Amino acid sequence: MNRAGLLDLNEALQHPGRTLWYEMSTELDQEEDLDLVSPIEGTLEAVSTGNLLLLKGHFAARAVFECSRCTAPIEQTIELDIEEQFPVEGVASSYGTQDFARVVPDEPYQLFEGNALIVDALIRQMLIVNLPLQPVCEYGWDGDCPEARERIIESQNEPGRLEFHRLKNLLEEGT
Template sequence: MAELFRNHPEYNPLSPLEYELTANAADDLIIVKGRMSCDVRMQCSRCLEPVEEKIEVPFEEQFRMVAEEKEETSEDVEEAVPVTEERIDLAPYVMEEFVVQLPYAPLCSEDCKGLCPECGTNLNEQSCGCNTEKIDPRMAALQDWFKSQKE
């Protein structure tokens, strides 16, 4: 399981990857379907606090039995993975699908306020009082003009 997250240090597995898969054969196709799940610790993309979440991912992959000598034609290059051996190692397919389905920008909550861009205070815990008002640089001259009109 550690090798699954080797290139993704922002994700830390808290449990083994659990999966329940079934394989069905139809003609020269083998269809593998099921679900995978794992408890993962991540960092909130807004406030950087740790987030623990059970990630559940559906899995479906199609494999096509082909002879070794036979070259793939454009008809064979569908969504099915060509297989020439009697056994199929599902581990690379399962791991790849799980990593692809991990949240790109995990959040501790939908209403997370994040960190103050000025002082770095976690705005979920306290207010910092920094002026974070964004002024469009194209309108900055107008702001100065309005200030001079008040005086």
């Protein structure tokens, strides 16, 4: 993977049947909604059948989420399983014709630049479907969570205080 986050897949595309493995790591620095504790790391396997480019992989990372009940920070492992296929046009150059194989993705978002995969774009798409929707801390929805209990007491005794905290958080987020 080069500095622009492009993974050139020509070796797989121009040699159908040849399986390539790539070790990869990304920090997705343009992703504002994700609080990563470790880079997203994993392995991607690429092989072309001649008509299809098959990508398979597994990625994992640690990230911090907010408990949906008590808003306490919780660290969780995100796992991404990748299994994608993309149509290929043209004849692989290793067959000795003047032609060469080109990947022709039909996704509504850009995943390739020519025959190079935009790694972060693929990982982002995988994250959208794999992030926990409502992460909860170890107390779950029903456990006797001290944070959640404190929150209830706080909001009963000092109705203005919780609002103040919310406002303060908003202001801090905005800076």
